[in-house]
Amino acid sequence: MILFLILLVAMFLALVVQHFIGPLPPMGARVLLMPIIMFYGALALPLPAMFALTLAGGLMWDALHVQMVEGNFEIALGWSIVLYGVLGGLMSGFRPLFQRGRWEIHCLLSGVACAVIVLAEYLMITFRREPVIFVFNARIWWSIAASGIVATLLSPFFFFALNYVALASGYDPQPLRRQPKR
Amino acid sequence: MKTRLPALAFIGFIALVGVILTLSPHNMRKVQGGFLGLISPFLKTGSSMEKKYRDFREGLKTLEQLEEENKRLAIANKDLSATNQTLRGLEAENNRLRNALGYAERSVFQLVPARITARDASTWYSSVTIDRGSAEGLKPDMPVLTEEGLVGKTSTVSAHAATVILIADETCKVAVNVENSTEKGIARGERGSTNAIPQIALTFITKQANLQPGQRVFTSGVGGVFPPGVPIGAVREFKVRELDGYATILPAVDLTTLEDVFVVISNRK
Numbered sequence: 001m002i003l004f005l006i007l008l009v010a011m012f013l014a015l016v017v018q019h020f021i022g023p024l025p026p027m028g029a030r031v032l033l034m035p036i037i038m039f040y041g042a043l044a045l046p047l048p049a050m051f052a053l054t055l056a057g058g059l060m061w062d063a064l065h066v067q068m069v070e071g072n073f074e075i076a077l078g079w080s081i082v083l084y085g086v087l088g089g090l091m092s093g094f095r096p097l098f099q100r101g102r103w104e105i106h107c108l109l110s111g112v113a114c115a116v117i118v119l120a121e122y123l124m125i126t127f128r129r130e131p132v133i134f135v136f137n138a139r140i141w142w143s144i145a146a147s148g149i150v151a152t153l154l155s156p157f158f159f160f161a162l163n164y165v166a167l168a169s170g171y172d173p174q175p176l177r178r179q180p181k182r
Numbered sequence: 183m184k185t186r187l188p189a190l191a192f193i194g195f196i197a198l199v200g201v202i203l204t205l206s207p208h209n210m211r212k213v214q215g216g217f218l219g220l221i222s223p224f225l226k227t228g229s230s231m232e233k234k235y236r237d238f239r240e241g242l243k244t245l246e247q248l249e250e251e252n253k254r255l256a257i258a259n260k261d262l263s264a265t266n267q268t269l270r271g272l273e274a275e276n277n278r279l280r281n282a283l284g285y286a287e288r289s290v291f292q293l294v295p296a297r298i299t300a301r302d303a304s305t306w307y308s309s310v311t312i313d314r315g316s317a318e319g320l321k322p323d324m325p326v327l328t329e330e331g332l333v334g335k336t337s338t339v340s341a342h343a344a345t346v347i348l349i350a351d352e353t354c355k356v357a358v359n360v361e362n363s364t365e366k367g368i369a370r371g372e373r374g375s376t377n378a379i380p381q382i383a384l385t386f387i388t389k390q391a392n393l394q395p396g397q398r399v400f401t402s403g404v405g406g407v408f409p410p411g412v413p414i415g416a417v418r419e420f421k422v423r424e425l426d427g428y429a430t431i432l433p434a435v436d437l438t439t440l441e442d443v444f445v446v447i448s449n450r451k
Contacts, residue, residue: 016224019311022301030305048191055198063217065304066210067345068322068337069353077210078202085195118305125306125373129352135373143305 002169004049007041007162011057019064028139029146032114034061036155038084039110040162042091043098044173050092054084075124083120087113101177103159110159111152118147211322215340218311222299222343226313229299233441291409293444294318296326299343308351308371308380308437309334314445315342323407325446331413331434332356332401333443344445348437349414350380357404358384358414365391366402369414369431380437382415384429391427393420399431409446 014033021031034057041053058081066075091109098106122144126134166173205213296312314320316339326333326346334348347354350371358369367387371380384399397417403410415431422428 012221013224016221016228019221020225020228020300023305028305047188051191051195055195059202059213060217063214064221065307066214067307067309067347067353068207068211071207073207073210074353076203077205077213078199081199081202085199121304121306129373133373140373147305 003171011037027142027146029150036158042088054088058084099176101174107155110155111148114151115148118144214338219340225299291446292448308348315340317341319447325408357402359402361398382431387427389422389427393417
């Protein structure tokens with residue numbers, strides 16, 4: 001419960017920080033700090049807590065990013081919750097491996113999931129705007145890929161720091177780590 | 183009970199998502215405004231810290247540099263004062279002539295100065311957050327500009343913060359006139375355009391427009407959101423397409439270095 005609250009506060013602060021940082025030149029890579037923390041929560045916490053985190057994360061995300069166009073909201077508030085729920089569920093499927101002390105694949109997966117978030121946003125916008133034109137030039141692909149690469153590079157540091165915080169709060173996210181090998 | 187918990191959590195999750203997805207635009211706006219109000223103190227603090235740091239770095243100048251800057255500013259000040267006097271005279275003359283012709287006196291914009299507290303982290307939207315909100319009279323869809331030209335329009339507004347959609351964004355459409363031409367068109371950002379690399383297109387112009395690079399583009403005032411005569415930028419390139427003409431615009435305002443803007447809350451004093 002303590003870790004859940006810590007992650008919730010960390011997600012809020014990460015959202016503020018990433019909002020402040022903005023896209024990184026030259027490829028427009030987005031520094032997605034909040035999703036990394038949320039994905040860590042999906043690995044460290046049981047399923048009900050993961051759902052609560054994705055709900056809070058998705059709602060905060062949409063409240064900050066969804067734009068109103070000509071009197072109407074371009075994308076409905078809450079679509080990110082669905083996306084985060086699906087991605088968080090996938091991450092949660094890798095939880096047994098994480099509990100055994102492995103985290104390499106999870107960092108890579110976190111980066112891929114962040115790129116999927118950016119791609120999904122782009123697809124939503126593409127389908128919503130008139131006329132429906134699929135513009136997939138090198139710049140668009142780089143914006144998506146670069147966000148994933150940045151998240152992959154940042155994930156180990158965040159996972160390491162959050163693991164430390166989890167242990168300090170009295171919760172062991174990797175309880176099977178110390179079991180002797182058979 | 184323990185084995186049922188994930189299933190119950192999933193059902194609760196789906197139910198809550200359903201409720202949120204079906205919120206009315208009015209309630210969505212309230213949620214957005216509330217959240218923007220919640221994070222605005224953090225953004226303001228971060229922005230002021232960044233400004234202090236930048237001012238500190240910029241303040242580290244030699245005496246020669248300061249003297250040179252002082253001279254340059256003094257000359258610029260005299261130049262601006264002279265221009266201002268001339269413009270005041272022209273404004274008075276213009277109003278006199280308008281009155282003589284029976285037109286209403288040309289109104290002057292009422293502006294609210296605002297500082298940019300954050301540049302949006304969104305990849306697909308070009309927007310910034312400012313430190314003024316409904317408490318200062320701001321509402322959605324109000325024009326935002328600088329002394330150089332048009333910046334964009336307000337979108338989400340909370341009590342002391344607001345989001346501004348920049349002209350580089352695809353959703354910000356502006357009716358425009360082109361200098362020394364009868365062409366009228368719509369300026370809008372291209373998909374994937376960002377603050378760092380703004381790409382603004384001028385569409386709905388004729389094939390015969392033959393616009394030249396450097397021709398200035400101004401708001402036409404059609405649509406009612408943007409006041410007429412505000413500079414948007416200059417034509418960068420003109421192309422003839424199968425059915426119409428198409429031009430790209432170099433924005434008048436550098437969107438990457440924006441710090442202070444003005445929100446037009448009314449066009450009457």
